[in-house]
Amino acid sequence: MIAAGRGGWFTRPDALAAGYSDSQLRQRVQSGQWLRLSFNSYVDPRAWPTEEPPWERAIRLHRLNVQMGSARLGDVVVSHQSAAMLHGLPVWGTDLARSHFTRLASGRARSGRAVRVHRGTTAADEVVELGGLKVTSVERAIVETACTTSYEVGVVLADAALRMQLTSREGLAAVVRRHRRWHGSPAAHAAVQFANGLSESVGESRLRVLMANHGLPAPELQVEIRDQAGRLIGRVDFLLLGVLVIEFDGAMKYGDNADAVLAEKWREDRLRERGYGVLRFGWADLNRPHATAARVWEAIARYAPGSGNRQ
Numbered sequence: 667m668i669a670a671g672r673g674g675w676f677t678r679p680d681a682l683a684a685g686y687s688d689s690q691l692r693q694r695v696q697s698g699q700w701l702r703l704s705f706n707s708y709v710d711p712r713a714w715p716t717e718e719p720p721w722e723r724a725i726r727l728h729r730l731n732v733q734m735g736s737a738r739l740g741d742v743v744v745s746h747q748s749a750a751m752l753h754g755l756p757v758w759g760t761d762l763a764r765s766h767f768t769r770l771a772s773g774r775a776r777s778g779r780a781v782r783v784h785r786g787t788t789a790a791d792e793v794v795e796l797g798g799l800k801v802t803s804v805e806r807a808i809v810e811t812a813c814t815t816s817y818e819v820g821v822v823l824a825d826a827a828l829r830m831q832l833t834s835r836e837g838l839a840a841v842v843r844r845h846r847r848w849h850g851s852p853a854a855h856a857a858v859q860f861a862n863g864l865s866e867s868v869g870e871s872r873l874r875v876l877m878a879n880h881g882l883p884a885p886e887l888q889v890e891i892r893d894q895a896g897r898l899i900g901r902v903d904f905l906l907l908g909v910l911v912i913e914f915d916g917a918m919k920y921g922d923n924a925d926a927v928l929a930e931k932w933r934e935d936r937l938r939e940r941g942y943g944v945l946r947f948g949w950a951d952l953n954r955p956h957a958t959a960a961r962v963w964e965a966i967a968r969y970a971p972g973s974g975n976r977q
Contacts, residue, residue: 669710675734678706701727704780707734725751728762735765735781736799742767743793743800745784746814749807752796755826758868759819760811768802792841804832805841812857813850818875820857825871828863835861864888869916870903872952880959883907883966891937899940900933907970910943912962943969 668684669676681691691708694700700708709730718726732748744752746766751757764777768784770793776783792806802810804827812820827833838858845851860878864887865871877885885904891911892898904912934944943965951958 672737673733674730675703675707675709677708681708703727703731703734704778705734705738707738724762725757728757728765731765731780733799735767739767739781739783741770742783743770743788743802745802745807745810747807747811749802750804750811750823752799752801753804753807753827753832754830755804755808755823755832756868758822758872760815770800789844803841805837806845808833808838809841809845809851809854809858810848812854813845813848817853817857818872820854821860821875822868822871824857824861825863825865826868828861829866862887866903867914867916869914869949869952873912873914873947873958874904876952876955876958877904877962880955880962882959882962885912891940891942893936893940899936902937906962907966909941909969910945910962910965911937912945912947915946915948 668680678688678691682688691700695702695708699710699712701711702708709727714723714726728748728751732744732752736742736744743749744766745768747757747760747762748766750760751762764780764782766782766784768786768788770788788802788806792803794801794803801807808820808823808827811823824838827838828835835858838861842851842855842858846855848854860875865874866888870887874885874887883906885906887904888901889905890898890901891905902911903914906912937944945961945965947958
C-alpha cells in the first residue's frame with residue numbers, strides 16, 4: 667500500500683516497519699522478487715509485463731528512480747535526460763542507469779550508482795511541474811542533455827520536440843544563448859540549428875545527421891509524390907536531388923500483414939516507374955555510417971549523374 671501510494675517504490679524502513687527483516691529483504695532482492703533502486707529504495711516488479719522489451723524496462727525503472735529521488739533529495743528539480751523523458755521525448759543515446767537532478771538552492775553536486783545531482787542556477791522560467799514533480803523546461807532539458815551527451819542526441823531530442831510542437835527553434839535558441847558558457851554548448855547550438863521537426867522518428871533524425879556528416883546533399887523531408895494523373899503514390903521520408911527516395915525502416919513494421927507488404931511493394935514499384943531511385947535503410951545501417959553514405963553516393967551517381975560532388 668505504501669509503494670502504491672508513491673507510484674511503486676518503497677524504502678528499507680518501510681519494509682522493516684511492515685514486518686520484514688533485513689535477511690528477508692536481501693533474499694527477495696537476490697531472487698528477483700524486489701529490485702533495488704538507490705538510497706535503500708526498492709520496487710516489486712512481479713506485476714510488470716513479462717515480455718517487456720529491455721528499453722521499456724529501462725525507462726520504467728528510470729521513471730521510478732526519478733520519483734524516488736525527487737521525494738528523497740529535497741530541493742531539486744528533475745533535469746537532463748530524466749526531464750526529457752518526463753516531457754515524452756525519446757531517450758535514445760542517453761544513459762538511463764542514473765536519474766539526473768539539479769539543485770534549486772546552493773549545494774554540492776553528487777554522483778552515485780543510480781543518481782546524479784548537478785549544481786547550477788535555474789531560472790524561474792526554466793522550471794515546470796509535471797505529474798507533481800519539478801522538472802526543467804523542455805527547452806532546457808534538450809540543451810543540457812545535448813551539452814552532456816552529443817550533437818546527435820541533441821538533434822534527436824530537438825527534432826522530436828519540434829515535431830510534437832512542445833517548443834520552437836526560437837525558444838531552443840534562446841536557451842542556448844542563455845547558457846552559452848556551459849561546457850558542451852557548441853554541440854547544443856549546432857543541434858538546435860540543424861533540427862527542423864520534420865523527421866518522424868529517432869532513426870530518421872539519425873539518418874539525416876549521418877547524411878549531413880558525410881557531405882551528402884540536403885534532402886527534402888516528408889515529400890508527397892504523385893503520378894501523372896495527380897494521384898498520391900506516397901509520402902516519402904527523404905527525397906534527394908528530386909530523384910532519389912530514401913526510406914528508413916525502423917522496425918519490422920509490417921509483421922505478418924501480407925496486405926501491408928503488398929501495398930508497400932506496389933508503392934515502391936510506382937515510384938520506380940516514375941523514374942525515382944529507392945533506397946531503404948534500417949537501424950543496423952546507422953552503425954555503418956561510411957558504408958551507408960557510400961550507398962547513397964552510388965545511387966546519386968546512378969540517378970542524378972553530375973549532381974553534387976562526393977566528399
